Amino acid sequence: MSETLHAADWFALHGKMPRLYVPAEFSVGAILTLPEGPARHVTRVLRMGVGAPLVLFDGHGQEAGVCLAEVGRKHTTVAIEAIWQGSGESPLAVHLGQAISKGDRMDYAIQKAVELGVAAITPLYTERGDVRLKGDREEKKLAHWQAVAASACEQSGRAVVPPVYPPKTLDNWLAERHEPLRLMLHLATGNAFDRQDNPASVALLIGPEGGLSDVDINAAVAGGFTPLTLGPRVLRTETAPVVALTLLQHHFGDV
Template sequence: IAISKGDRMDLVMQKATELGVTTITPLTSERTEVKLKGERLEKKLQHWQQIVISACEQCGRNRIPAVNALSTMDNWIKAVEADRKFVLHHRTEQALDSTQAASSTALLIGPEGGLSEREITAAEQYNFAALRLGPRVLRTETAPLAAISLLQHTWGDM
């Protein structure tokens, strides 16, 4: 997920952990407004790691999700491996095909303002399928939680 402003990332880290994700990678994208570097970045990564640990304790989960180092979106889409890869895109007509099960899934979610058309096209070039969650445009902290819930319901343990 692209880094978002305020405490939105904290909320996503916490709830994504409760929903069962195994890895979270904070990303920078063209529209990311939050700039993290050096000591401030290290403190933020430690803060997010503590959030996922606390979320695991709260929900009784015994596996702590990895909180990866900050990456650019362009580098991440080239490196991520999963059976199915999706880029959330509210302008596509493509909904989730529940008949194509996956044992692992990667989701790419943009910041406030979404991903640019160039970024969506780049993700599609690396086998990310555009995915629409419905007729509404969801906020950056709501979209990943809705998508994770949908995927968990369709292929997971929910």
């Protein structure tokens, strides 16, 4: 095998197989020791043996076709046989500012946003948001959310894991926005998709369960954000990004 082998060639040889996120450097011919999580999944969940094919991706766009070389209690290794560039990324870079919600609602929003090609996610503290994370709790949540994003990439075929940035206040996030198209979900009028140009990047703001406050809305408008309505029905905070991202990808991306 060689590093010029394409994904289609690899899958033609081996058929459909599991994809795993392994943040490592890939080199054809190298033997790579799998991290504990992927190793456990391969050996204990999938019960794969020596010689079984897998696809790994490094989170930065590169994929590798590998075969299990050694399966042991202490470590599991793979032999890298081919490397190629992933092809699952959208031409539209959407930075999602998502108000933090309770329970698994935030997990759902992140998971589906990644499946729909989002480029980056920032959890937000808004005026009506009722979740406030501090210290170790915030660090643990951030690591969990990043793992949710990586898992969504495994499922959806993406080779780039979008970053989930540390939570910040809405004002701080707004101050950093320079995307040519900036939208916030709000019950308003107008059609943000009626444009002559196709923006290369978009900032999308989704509020909490109680919606964005007047203070939040005014700050977003002052920051160049346009209100976007998704119809007469009020969507949940975890449903709104799914619908909005689908529309954005349809009009300006690759859906």
